[in-house]
Amino acid sequence: xxYNFLYMTPxxxxxxxxxxxxxxxxxxxKLDQAVFEAVKGVSFTVEKGEIFGILGPNGAGKxxxxxxxxxxxxxxxxxxxxxxxxxxxxTPQIKKRIGVQLxxxxxxxxxxxxxxxxxxxxxxxxxxxxPELLGFVNLQEKENSLVKxxxxxxxxxxxxxxxxxxxxxxxxLDEPTTGLDPRARRDVxxxxxxxxxxxxxxVLTTHYMEEAEYLCNRVAIxxxxxxxxxxxxxxxIEDLSHTxxxxxxxxxxxxxxxxxxxxxxxxxxxxxxxxxxEVKSLDSISHIVQALRRGNxxxxxxxxxTATLEDVYLHLTxxxxxxx
Amino acid sequence: MNLxxxxxxxxxxxxxxxxxVFIYVALSVLPIGKTIGAQFSYSNYVLPGIVAMSIMQGGIxxxxxxxxxxxxxxxxKRFLVTPIRQPELVLSLLCARVLVILVQLxxxxxxGVVFFHASFAGNYFSTLLFALMGGFVFLLFGLLISTMAxxxxxxxxxxxxxxxxxxxxxxLFYSVDxxxxxLRVVAHILPIxxxxxxxxxxxxxxxxxxxVSKDFLYLGLWLVAMLAIVIWxxxxxx
Numbered sequence: 001x002x003y004n005f006l007y008m009t010p011x012x013x014x015x016x017x018x019x020x021x022x023x024x025x026x027x028x029x030k031l032d033q034a035v036f037e038a039v040k041g042v043s044f045t046v047e048k049g050e051i052f053g054i055l056g057p058n059g060a061g062k063x064x065x066x067x068x069x070x071x072x073x074x075x076x077x078x079x080x081x082x083x084x085x086x087x088x089x090x091t092p093q094i095k096k097r098i099g100v101q102l103x104x105x106x107x108x109x110x111x112x113x114x115x116x117x118x119x120x121x122x123x124x125x126x127x128x129x130x131p132e133l134l135g136f137v138n139l140q141e142k143e144n145s146l147v148k149x150x151x152x153x154x155x156x157x158x159x160x161x162x163x164x165x166x167x168x169x170x171x172x173l174d175e176p177t178t179g180l181d182p183r184a185r186r187d188v189x190x191x192x193x194x195x196x197x198x199x200x201x202x203v204l205t206t207h208y209m210e211e212a213e214y215l216c217n218r219v220a221i222x223x224x225x226x227x228x229x230x231x232x233x234x235x236x237i238e239d240l241s242h243t244x245x246x247x248x249x250x251x252x253x254x255x256x257x258x259x260x261x262x263x264x265x266x267x268x269x270x271x272x273x274x275x276x277x278e279v280k281s282l283d284s285i286s287h288i289v290q291a292l293r294r295g296n297x298x299x300x301x302x303x304x305x306t307a308t309l310e311d312v313y314l315h316l317t318x319x320x321x322x323x324x
Numbered sequence: 325m326n327l328x329x330x331x332x333x334x335x336x337x338x339x340x341x342x343x344x345v346f347i348y349v350a351l352s353v354l355p356i357g358k359t360i361g362a363q364f365s366y367s368n369y370v371l372p373g374i375v376a377m378s379i380m381q382g383g384i385x386x387x388x389x390x391x392x393x394x395x396x397x398x399x400x401k402r403f404l405v406t407p408i409r410q411p412e413l414v415l416s417l418l419c420a421r422v423l424v425i426l427v428q429l430x431x432x433x434x435x436g437v438v439f440f441h442a443s444f445a446g447n448y449f450s451t452l453l454f455a456l457m458g459g460f461v462f463l464l465f466g467l468l469i470s471t472m473a474x475x476x477x478x479x480x481x482x483x484x485x486x487x488x489x490x491x492x493x494x495x496l497f498y499s500v501d502x503x504x505x506x507l508r509v510v511a512h513i514l515p516i517x518x519x520x521x522x523x524x525x526x527x528x529x530x531x532x533x534x535x536v537s538k539d540f541l542y543l544g545l546w547l548v549a550m551l552a553i554v555i556w557x558x559x560x561x562x
Contacts, residue, residue, distance in 0.1 A: 070405050092407050100405040106397035123406035166406075 011170055011201050012046035012069060017078035019064050038064045040225035041078070046170075051192070051202045053216035053233075055209070055309070061225040062205035063103060066174055069203070070100050083169060096124060099168030099200075103175050105159040107147045113158060114143045117165055124166040133161040137191060153184025160191055171195060173204040177211060189215060209309040213237075219309070221316060228316045236312045244306050246288055247276045248299040262291045275299075345435050367440035372523035373496035375432050379455060380494070380516050382425040383462025384469065384487050391417070391470035392479045400560060410560050418463050425459045426452075433527075445530040454526065454536075457543045458519035464550035471558050495520040515546040 020035040028034055039061040046052040054062045067073045069080055071091040080087040082094045107116050114130050121128035134140045137157035139150075147155060156176065163171060176192065177185040192215055196202050206212055212219045213233045220230040229236065251273055259265045259277065264284035269276040277288065285304060292299055394400050403413055429451070436442035465486060473479035493500065493507060494516030500508055511517055522539030525531050 072401065072404060092409070095405060095407040098405075100402075102398060102402055102405070104398035104401075106399050107402070108394075108399060120406060123403070123408040 009048045010045040011048045011083055012044075012052075012203065013079075013081040014045070014065070014069065015043050015079045017042045017065065017068065017080060018076045019061075019068060019073065020076045037225055039068075039075075042222075042225070042227050043078075044220050044227060044230055046201060046203055048201055049196075049199060050217040051196050051204065051215050053212040053219040054203070054205045054222055055207065055212045055219045055313070056205075056222035057207055059224075060222040062222055063174055065222075066172055066203070066205055070098065070172055071095055096166065097169050099163035099166060099171045101159045101163045101171070101173045101176060103178070105147075105155050107162075109148060110146065112144045112146055113139065116147070117162060120162050121165040126166060128165050133164060136164075136194075137161045138187075151184075152180055153187060156180060156184065156188055157191065160188070160195070164195070168200065170201045170203065173202065175205055175207070177206070177208065185211075209313070213309050221313060223313075223317045229312075233309055237307050237309060239312075244279050244282060244304060245276060246279055246285060246302070246304050247274060248292075248302040249273050250275060250297055250299040252297045254295070254297060258291070258295065262287050345432060365440075365442075367436065368442045368528065369524070370497060371432065371436040371440075371442045372527040373494075373520050375429055375455075375527075376458065376494065376516060376520035376523050377491060377496050378428045378432060379425050379458045379519065380462045380490055381487065382421060382428060383459055384465045384490075385483050386424065387418070387421050387463050387466030388469035388473070388479050388483050389476065390421075391466065392473055392476055395470065395561075396475055404561070414467070414558075414560065418460070418467075421463055421466075422456065422459050426455060429455050442527070443529075444527055447526050447530060450526045450531075450533070450536065451523065453540070454519060454522050454543070457540070457547055458515070458523075461515045461519075461543065461546045461550055464547075464554045467554055467558050468550075490514060490516045493517070495524075515543060518542045518546070 017039055018037070018041050019039040020037050023031065023034060023036050027036075042061070042065060044052075054065065056062050064073065068075045069082060069087060071087055071094055074088060083097055085094050087094060108119075111119065113134060117128040117130050117133055130143065131140060134143055137160055139154060139158055139161070142150065142154065142158075147158065150158060160173075160176075163173075173192070177188050180188065189211070192202060192204070204215070216233055218230060219233050219236070221228045221236075231239070253272075254270065254275060256268055256270060259268050262284070264280045264287065265277050266280050267278035269278075279285065279288070282304075289302075391400075400413075404410070433442075433444055437444050469479055469482050469486070473482055489510075493503070493511040494514055495511065496516070500511040500517065503511060518539040522536045522543065525536050525539075
């Protein structure tokens with residue numbers, strides 16, 4: 001990729017990472033195994049300055065992977081290097097240089113925002129620049145409010161601020177926009193981009209395709225404890241050969257062979273009354289329309305859809321995203 | 325250490341301090357006391373008991389519920405992604421609680437002395453030492469409960485199961501000498517008994533250290549035992 005020369009230094013190197021949890025006794029007999037493998041041998045590197053996404057459904061092992069890198073959990077096997085430091089031996093040094101936003105954004109109930117930021121800064125032996133931090137996430141007038149009186153979006157912006165108190169080199173975001181309304185989500189995205197523009201490397205997990213597509217320079221698609229692919233999200237979509245889907249409704253019976261004469265139609269899914277065609281190029285759309293005219297076929301609801309990460313995911317895992 | 329900001333629960337502090345005071349006032353005003361020995365008034369007798377009770381409750385109930393709440397909401401986890409070390413974090417949580425316990429002690433004693441002419445014989449050092457030792461014994465109880473229980477619902481029966489016998493067999497409101505033999509045996513090994521007895525002696529008359537050394541000793545044994553169990557079993561995370 002053209003920007004590869006910009007970040008050549010890996011800040012995180014994960015090699016063959018495995019994490020197993022012991023199963024409760026009753027599940028052991030039922031499943032005939034003693035442990036549950038949450039992460040089954042995962043390798044990737046994160047380059048300095050990029051936004052790296054781990055995309056996958058709930059239970060894919062995203063959070064476990066992240067928590068091992070952050071030093072909250074120990075791996076069963078494999079190695080993790082963060083900023084050149086070993087995650088099992090140099091955890092405190094790593095923690096000083098990273099910022100973390102966890103999935104739940106809960107704090108002490110009765111401390112206000114300023115006090116919380118000061119408290120967290122004190123854990124790093126630093127003084128918090130409260131006006132700057134709160135100003136950055138646009139919460140300066142909430143300085144004296146309690147977290148429980150913030151809206152979901154405000155709360156999430158505050159957790160971003162609290163993850164920045166130690167001026168981290170890498171910021172970890174675990175599902176930063178889950179449960180937020182579209183506007184609040186966009187606010188968080190804007191902030192993430194701004195943080196990244198300051199040169200902070202960002203690693204985030206998400207189960208929103210759109211989020212990964214919009215924010216990430218590279219995404220790792222994860223399912224059932226394994227990484228299926230890692231690439232630029234746009235590249236992933238491009239690589240999916242059947243990039244464009246044409247669909248329409250028709251009451252007329254159309255023989256599958258009918259489409260063989262139409263150039264560039266790669267695949268046909270005829271599910272009466274809906275017909276879905278996968279086409280290789282946009283030129284084929286006019287061919288399809290012409291063919292339909294020629295064949296005197298009535299059709300309605302003609303739609304052209306380009307592939308999304310969701311299609312990539314479907315293609316890789318063979319199951320749709322929401323099923324889980 | 326970072327204890328200065330960790331604890332600020334206005335409503336909580338209010339109730340942990342007001343409730344024991346209220347119980348004390350009620351017990352002192354009601355005529356129960358008259359039936360007890362002639363030597364001291366009941367308000368005099370019961371004050372150190374209430375102090376011991378609030379120390380126990382501050383340790384067991386206060387800490388266990390607080391920790392379980394912080395744990396179940398993921399606040400502890402949020403702390404653990406910062407460079408703060410686990411022992412440091414636990415210690416600062418304990419210190420915050422000890423501060424509350426000491427405030428309770430001062431308020432209760434002041435109320436007793438000012439309004440009910442209860443005696444406070446004035447050995448600050450012994451009083452403080454008893455409060456700290458007792459406080460830590462029960463705080464360690466609280467830590468263990470927070471390890472066992474992952475939710476408030478799970479913590480409630482455990483704290484009650486431990487707290488109730490301590491309250492009723494602990495020499496707090498009446499002398500355990502009146503209890504049936506079996507209960508008396510149990511009562512005489514509970515940490516609360518030593519705490520209440522020690523505090524009572526210190527409060528009622530100026531005593532030399534020797535007189536309460538037995539209470540110190542047993543409380544100290546409890547402290548060591550609890551510390552050992554905590555080091556062995558206590559986990560901050562699940």
